[in-house]
Structure formats: C-alpha cells, structure tokens
Amino acid sequence: MKLTILGCYSATPRTFTNPTSQVLEIKNHLFLIDCGEGTQVQLRKYKLKFSRIKHIFISHLHGDHFFGLPGLISTFRLLGRDSEMHIYGPKGIKQAVTLLLKLGDSWTNFPLIFHELESKDSELLFEDEKVSVRTVPLEHRVYTNGFVFHEKPAPRTLDVEAAKRLGVDRSQFNNIKNGADGVSNNGETIPNAKLTSDPPKPKSYAFCSDTSYHEPIVPLIEGVDALYHESTFLETESHLCAKTKHSTAKQAAQIAQQAHVGKLILGHYSTRYKSLELFREEAMQVFPNVALADDGKTFEI
Amino acid sequence: MKLTILGCYSATPRTFTNPTSQVLEIKNHLFLIDCGEGTQVQLRKYKLKFSRIKHIFISHLHGDHFFGLPGLISTFRLLGRDSEMHIYGPKGIKQAVTLLLKLGDSWTNFPLIFHELESKDSELLFEDEKVSVRTVPLEHRVYTNGFVFHEKPAPRTLDVEAAKRLGVDRSQFNNIKNGADGVSNNGETIPNAKLTSDPPKPKSYAFCSDTSYHEPIVPLIEGVDALYHESTFLETESHLCAKTKHSTAKQAAQIAQQAHVGKLILGHYSTRYKSLELFREEAMQVFPNVALADDGKTFEI
Numbered sequence: 193m194k195l196t197i198l199g200c201y202s203a204t205p206r207t208f209t210n211p212t213s214q215v216l217e218i219k220n221h222l223f224l225i226d227c228g229e230g231t232q233v234q235l236r237k238y239k240l241k242f243s244r245i246k247h248i249f250i251s252h253l254h255g256d257h258f259f260g261l262p263g264l265i266s267t268f269r270l271l272g273r274d275s276e277m278h279i280y281g282p283k284g285i286k287q288a289v290t291l292l293l294k295l296g297d298s299w300t301n302f303p304l305i306f307h308e309l310e311s312k313d314s315e316l317l318f319e320d321e322k323v324s325v326r327t328v329p330l331e332h333r334v335y336t337n338g339f340v341f342h343e344k345p346a347p348r349t350l351d352v353e354a355a356k357r358l359g360v361d362r363s364q365f366n367n368i369k370n371g372a373d374g375v376s377n378n379g380e381t382i383p384n385a386k387l388t389s390d391p392p393k394p395k396s397y398a399f400c401s402d403t404s405y406h407e408p409i410v411p412l413i414e415g416v417d418a419l420y421h422e423s424t425f426l427e428t429e430s431h432l433c434a435k436t437k438h439s440t441a442k443q444a445a446q447i448a449q450q451a452h453v454g455k456l457i458l459g460h461y462s463t464r465y466k467s468l469e470l471f472r473e474e475a476m477q478v479f480p481n482v483a484l485a486d487d488g489k490t491f492e493i
Numbered sequence: 494m495k496l497t498i499l500g501c502y503s504a505t506p507r508t509f510t511n512p513t514s515q516v517l518e519i520k521n522h523l524f525l526i527d528c529g530e531g532t533q534v535q536l537r538k539y540k541l542k543f544s545r546i547k548h549i550f551i552s553h554l555h556g557d558h559f560f561g562l563p564g565l566i567s568t569f570r571l572l573g574r575d576s577e578m579h580i581y582g583p584k585g586i587k588q589a590v591t592l593l594l595k596l597g598d599s600w601t602n603f604p605l606i607f608h609e610l611e612s613k614d615s616e617l618l619f620e621d622e623k624v625s626v627r628t629v630p631l632e633h634r635v636y637t638n639g640f641v642f643h644e645k646p647a648p649r650t651l652d653v654e655a656a657k658r659l660g661v662d663r664s665q666f667n668n669i670k671n672g673a674d675g676v677s678n679n680g681e682t683i684p685n686a687k688l689t690s691d692p693p694k695p696k697s698y699a700f701c702s703d704t705s706y707h708e709p710i711v712p713l714i715e716g717v718d719a720l721y722h723e724s725t726f727l728e729t730e731s732h733l734c735a736k737t738k739h740s741t742a743k744q745a746a747q748i749a750q751q752a753h754v755g756k757l758i759l760g761h762y763s764t765r766y767k768s769l770e771l772f773r774e775e776a777m778q779v780f781p782n783v784a785l786a787d788d789g790k791t792f793e794i
Contacts, residue, residue: 203568203571204533204564204567204568204571205531205533205534205564206534206537207534207537207538229530229531229533229561229564230506230530230531230534232505232506232530233506233507233508233531236507236508237508252597253593253596253597254597254599255563255564255567255593255597255599256567259560259563259564259567259593260530262556262560263505263506263530263556263560266505266556266557266560267504267505270504270505282596284596285596287592288592288593288596291585291588291589291592292554292556292560292589295554295583295585295586295589295635296553296554296555296556296635297634297635298555298556333598334596334597334598
C-alpha cells in the first residue's frame with residue numbers, strides 16, 4: 193500500500209503548497225482522496241497514471257478539498273477516457289459537477305457515477321474481494337467524512353514444496369489456501385498448518401480531514417497501520433479550533449493513541465507556522481510514531 | 494497600460510503551462526480577464542496585488558477559462574476582502590459560483606455582483622471617466638465574448654511655464670486642459686494651442702479568445718494598439734478549426750491585418766506543437782508585428 197501526498201495544506205493554493213489531495217495505491221486500485229484546485233497538475237508532476245483512477249472520494253465541499261474536481265473530470269474527457277468513474281462525496285456534489293459541465297456544453301463521454309453521502313453513520317462505500325472502503329463521519333463546519341481503507345485478509349500462503357513432498361495433489365490447492373486440510377495420495381489427512389503459513393497481515397489506512405477533536409471516530413479507525421489526521425493548528429492556537437472545527441497536532445496524537453494506530457501522519461497545516469517540525473514535536477509528546485505529510489511525499493504502508 | 498499573461502495555453506493545466514488568464518493594468522484598474530484553474534497561484538507567483546482586482550471578465554464557461562474563479566473568490570473571502578467584486582460573464586455563471594459557495598456554506602463577506610451576458614451584439618460593460626470596456630461577440634462552441642478596453646482621451650497637457658509667462662491665472666487651468674482658451678492678467682485672449690500640447694494618444698487593447706475566424710469582430714477592434722487573438726492551431730491543422738471553433742495563427746493575423754491593429758499577440762496554443770516560434774512565423778507571413786504570449790510574460794502597451 194502506497195500513499196502519495198499531492199497536497200496537504202489548508203485554505204488556499206499557493207506556489208509551493210497545495211490544498212488537500214492524495215492518492216492511495218492499494219491492491220491494484222488507484223484511489224484519489226480529495227481534489228483541491230491544482231490536483232490534476234500534481235498528478236502529472238508526480239507521474240501518477242491518471243487513467244487508472246476509477247474511484248474518487250471527496251471528504252467535504254469546501255473549495256480546498258474539491259475545486260479541482262470539475263477540471264480533472266474535464267481533462268479525463270479531453271484525454272478520451274471511456275471507463276467508468278465513481279465519485280463518492282456529500283450530497284450536492286452531483287448537482288455542482290453536472291452544472292459546470294452543462295454550462296460548458298461538455299458532458300463526459302465516459303460514465304460518471306455519483307454516490308452521494310448524507311448519513312452520519314459509517315457506511316460501506318466500496319468492496320471487492322481484496323479491499324473495502326468505509327466512511328468515517330467527522331465533525332466539521334459542513335457535512336464531512338473521512339475514509340478508512342482495509343485490505344482483506346489474503347488466502348494462506350501455500351508451501352508448494354511441502355505439498356509435493358507429502359503427496360497432496362494440485363487440485364486441492366485452492367481449498368488449502370482457504371484453510372482446508374489436505375489429503376495425501378494414500379488417503380492420509382494432512383493438517384492445513386503443515387501445508388501453509390500465515391499470509392501477510394492485511395494493511396489499513398484512515399484519512400481524517402477536516403475535523404475537530406472527535407472521539408467517536410476512534411472505534412472506526414482502531415488499529416489502522418497509518419492514520420492521516422489533520423492538524424491545522426498547534427496548541428498555541430487551540431482557541432481557533434472551536435470556531436473553525438479543526439484540530440491541533442496534540443489532538444491528532446490523542447486520537448492516534450486511543451485508536452492504537454501504527455503511524456500518525458499529520459497534515460492540513462495552517463500556513464501561519466514557520467516550520468512543520470513544530471507539529472511533529474507537539475504530537476510526539478503524546479504519541480511516538482509521527483510523520484509529517486508534505487506535497488510530493490510518499491509513504492509505504 | 495500593462496498586460497500580464499498568467500496563462501495562455503489551451504485545454505488542460507500542466508506543470509509549466511497554464512490555462513487562460515491575464516491581468517490588464519489600465520488607468521489604476523487591475524482587470525482580470527478569464528480565470529482558468531490555478532489563476533490564483535499565478536497571481537501570487539507574479540506578485541500582482543490581488544486586492545486591487547475589482548472587475549473580472551469571463552469570456553465563456555469552458556473549464557480552461559473559468560474553473561479557477563470559485564477558488565479565487567473563496568480566497569478573497571479568506572483574506573478578509575470587503576470591497577465589491579464585479580463578475581462579467583455568460584448567463585449561468587452566477588448560478589454556478591453561487592451553488593459552489595453555498596455547498597461549502599461559505600458565502601462571501603464582500604458584495605459579489607454578477608453581470609450576466611447573453612447578447613449577441615457588442616455591449617458596454619464598464620465605463621468611468623478614464624476607461625471603457627465593451628464585449629466583442631465571438632464565434633465558439635458555446636456563447637463567448639471577447640473584450641475591448643479603451644482608454645478615454647486624457648485632458649490636454651498644460652504647459653505651466655508658458656501659462657505663467659503669459660500671465661494666465663491658475664484658476665483657468667482646468668478649463669484650459671479641457672480645450673478652452675486662456676485670458677492673461679491684462680485681458681488678452683491666449684489661444685489654447687499656446688498653452689497646451691496634445692495629450693498622449695489613448696491606448697486600447699482587445700482580447701479575443703476562444704473563437705473561430707470571425708470577420709464581424711473587425712470593426713469592433715479596429716485600430717486597437719494590441720490585439721490578443723487565439724491561435725490554437727497552425728494551418729497544418731486547419732481542418733480541426735471547423736469542429737472545435739478555434740483559429741489558426743494565419744487566421745489571427747488576417748483579423749489583425751483587417752482591423753489595422755498595432756500589434757498582434759498570439760496565444761491559446763494547443764500543446765501538440767514543439768515550438769511557439771512556428772505560430773509567429775505563420776502569422777508574420779500575413780501581418781508584420783506579431784508577439785507570442787507566454788505564461789508570466791508582460792507587454793507594455
């Protein structure tokens with residue numbers, strides 16, 4: 193699982209700091225999460241294969257999280273895309289995108305499928321045999337969701353050499369990978385544990401931006417390998433959190449600690465601070481494994 | 494009069510080529526013309542004073558000419574703007590911008606005044622004592638206007654030394670600048686020509702993008718000092734003009750020649766061509782004074 197940060201700064205795009213967008217590569221999917229203005233340029237800059245994106249998840253309808261979406265969709269059209277595109281986002285997103293395309297008389301030549309969200313409970317958005325994606329309802333000034341991405345457990349890893357040595361025929365391999373015992377040529381039962389080993393532990397990632405400190409998300413992101421949690425402010429500006437419904441780095445770390453995540457990735461920084469290291473220092477007083485998102489940075493999860 | 498090109502490439506924003514936007518500084522106004530995605534970043538990059546923009550002219554509602562507008566308006570809000578902003582553009586622009594701001598629950602804290610256009614005849618959009626702005630109806634796939642900016646004639650330039658020498662009192666100066674004769678201390682009439690010289694010739698600029706070759710614009714832009722005319726293609730791709738309603742560099746030059754403009758500035762290039770010089774070479778076969786727009790380039794008119 194690989195995460196590429198296209199933009200992780202709050203509020204407005206600037207020459208060297210981009211609003212929120214990231215790409216998660218997971219089990220052959222390329223999921224786009226949020227799409228601030230300039231996202232399509234960032235996708236080109238970091239040489240991500242546009243055409244492989246089939247699912248776009250939008251947390252909320254503030255400009256710094258979705259004003260890049262109409263342009264990205266238009267570009268897919270100009271590039272001659274024909275495969276389906278699924279957009280998951282708050283109710284209203286369909287009307288907005290549809291209106292902009294209609295005004296330009298430039299409807300897409302590929303199926304554009306909107307999945308509009310309005311539930312305050314966690315919902316399953318996408319599932320196939322290898323991956324699931326659920327919403328993580330957040331607390332912000334407008335209706336907002338985070339997203340949690342789980343790999344599903346892989347089949348058990350077959351020891352082909354052991355199977356041959358013990359006289360287990362290939363026809364049984366799929367069942368054995370799924371946990372069944374084997375049967376040897378001479379009718380002897382071979383316990384699954386002698387033929388397989390545990391598969392790699394499935395990975396998971398949660399994206400939580402924008403939100404105030406909101407403990408109800410803890411059970412939804414319990415134990416994820418990596419948590420991106422917004423930290424717009426430092427504690428010195430904690431008085432701004434109530435009005436703006438954002439978090440401090442310390443609060444992000446408190447959520448990470450309660451949810452027993454593997455790594456906390458901070459982002460959505462206010463540009464008022466001189467150094468990102470201040471965010472890491474503050475968070476590490478609460479939770480040890482803290483990384484700083486930055487535009488163009490990648491994380492292997 | 495100073496023109497700054499923020500973006501002059503067609504279709505999609507890329508790392509080093511931006512969609513259409515330009516800023517015209519004219520008689521203390523800072524007019525923004527078109528607003529493709531990323532315009533606000535370009536405004537910062539070229540250190541143009543955001544807050545001085547009070548009038549934005551949008552030619553048409555294709556994404557590469559207006560998808561940067563909602564973000565720019567949002568940024569004005571975040572920066573605490575309180576002065577009026579006037580937006581001139583095709584009917585529908587108000588609904589689009591309003592919907593996007595409403596979805597983000599982020600209506601502006603400054604007056605946002607839309608002037609929606611739907612006439613196929615040239616209209617006066619703005620006028621004060623020094624400047625006028627009119628539409629130049631173009632021929633494109635959707636309803637599109639160019640814009641022509643005219644300085645008004647300045648008052649005559651007073652020769653203060655001559656006035657003193659000839660005994661003309663200061664109280665007459667304003668009338669004399671407006672063409673009146675003077676009267677000396679001893680009652681003698683002093684002809685205006687002895688007291689003033691011609692003011693600088695008023696300047697004019699026309700922006701015509703996007704459009705197919707469209708002769709009806711010629712009288713509307715007659716004699717402008719500088720004409721920005723789109724040249725998406727070269728003549729080798731002229732067969733694409735009919736379908737896309739764009740022009741070649743040669744066609745832009747033919748318009749420039751017929752309208753007796755001072756200088757032709759080419760732009761809105763398709764990115765299929767290796768060198769912009771090809772556009773200049775083609776246009777110069779028809780019209781001698783050709784310049785190439787490029788992102789970040791400025792023109793003193």
